[in-house]
Amino acid sequence: MRALTWHGKHDVRVDTVDDPEILNPRDAIIKITSTAICGSDLHLYDGYIPTMKAGDILGHEFMGEVVETGPGSTLKKGQRVVVPFTIACGSCYHCGKHQYSACDNGNPADNQDIGQEMYGQPMSGLFGYSHLTGGYAGGQAEYVRVPFSDVGPIVVPDGLTDDEVLFLSDILPTGWQAAENADIEPGDTVAVWGCGPVGLFAVQSAFLMGAHRVIAIDHFPHRLELARRFGAETINFEESKTYEALMEMTGGIGPDAVIDAVGLEAHGFFVDNVVDQIKASLFLGTDRIHSIRQAIHACRKGGRVSMPAVYGGFVDKFPLGAFMEKGLTLKTGQTSVQHYMPALLNAIVEGQIDTTFLISHRMSLEDAPKGYKMFHDNQNEVTKIVLKPDFAPSSTIAAE
């Protein structure tokens, strides 16, 4: 089959590799019909995530048709499914508590050593996201092997298009969990750093959870415009001073809850970034944590900090003092996708959440390397790229 493989910093290629096979009883093989490039993939593309190996197949946001099932799978051939990016067994203690992203068993035993050494506890398994999280082949490919297919994938009802449901695989639940982790109370003002897919879904979710106001922060006019479309007020951090603006906009109090949807590659020239960037060139260097620093700084006393954004390593100058003195609470983590999928699918069916607005480009899997470059270089206009294995090469379609 054809698959998008990682070969190093800014070097991804579409290669021919072996087709996947059923290996364990609960496996299924999915023929991919749609697969997206994620902001998290850019962290891999930019070489920020350790334990990648040349030839690794990327992609963790995908859906398709069931073409083969193991004896323990509950799926049936021909069903259309969306697959969660988190690989969870459904039967361990954490899965029992619906903490699917903390599943004990998704990550192969040998691969768990790295996480155990680095973080104290091993990470769960994720598709296409380094060997720290299992080294699983991802879904930017024609086919993918899906373990635990009896608990992960959700069957899509007839009548819904791929574009409407694809983002159940990651970013929609991630935006939702981000808002949930902000423990929003009626009347709250919530500030969201980053108007990428995660931030934009967090904006929608925050309003659905009863936020009175949402203030969205980014520097790309088009992305800020999308946030405004959902009712958010905006701050362009290149035009205005973020902290000062937030304080003035909240009556001098600060936002009740802050959401960092930026991550370890925060843009902008900040003194701390320069230092962090040098360290990041070393194995598991220092993450660039500008957005989370700023979020903590702006958050009101006793407020909540929600951090869906991905960080991998260590940080310098983390404002621990502000955190303690203001009595803040932090919630974060990889998303427990399986927990949110059914309700969010329902929200899509009911028309409460719009997902298709996000897609700026659709293109062939063969053009994926071009897609990575576009997404990396032009974040203003390129908000989300969906790869279609059955598209003819060089047939990129920009939305509207």
Add this chain to the structure above:
Amino acid sequence: MTIAQDDAPATTSKDKDVRAQEVDTLPQPKGDALLGRTVTINRPRAELFAYWADLTNLPAFMDNVERIDMLSDTRSHWVVKAPAGKTVEWDAVITDKREGELIAWASTEGADVPNSGRIEFRDAGDRGTIVTATIAYDPPAGIIGKVVAKLFQREPAIQARRDLRRFKQLMETGEIATAAWTQKQLQEEKA
């Protein structure tokens, strides 16, 4: 007699005397290096004990164990992978067995890798069962063997942790997780 100063398991002690005493709590102790590994498994205690009590099940999740032959009810023959495609072998006897709670073993005279240990099963309420392995062993050829073993990832402390994770996966999910995507890759992984 050294008395431990805290409640931490003896296997985690920095004091070699405390560790040596722990080895001596094993019936028929064999081996000087001590390791302890604990895992919590979301299954009933009786079920885990029963699976383990049939020693021929163990190669299913112990990657380095090629084969276990039962010579009698209490005596077994172990064939274990070693670095550079070699194997090491020994006979082991069950030295203690308490239904649902504990199985202890020791290698017999002439073992390639003298070892002894016990595996204990304790209830953990709604979390299932706590399984603790306490193993004493003599590394194959002293310190050199240990370094070589480490290079080949056959170091017992690493291996025991991985084996227990696989045991947990098998018991909780009915299968052992792999990131391979073809049979060929899976076979290469196991080799």
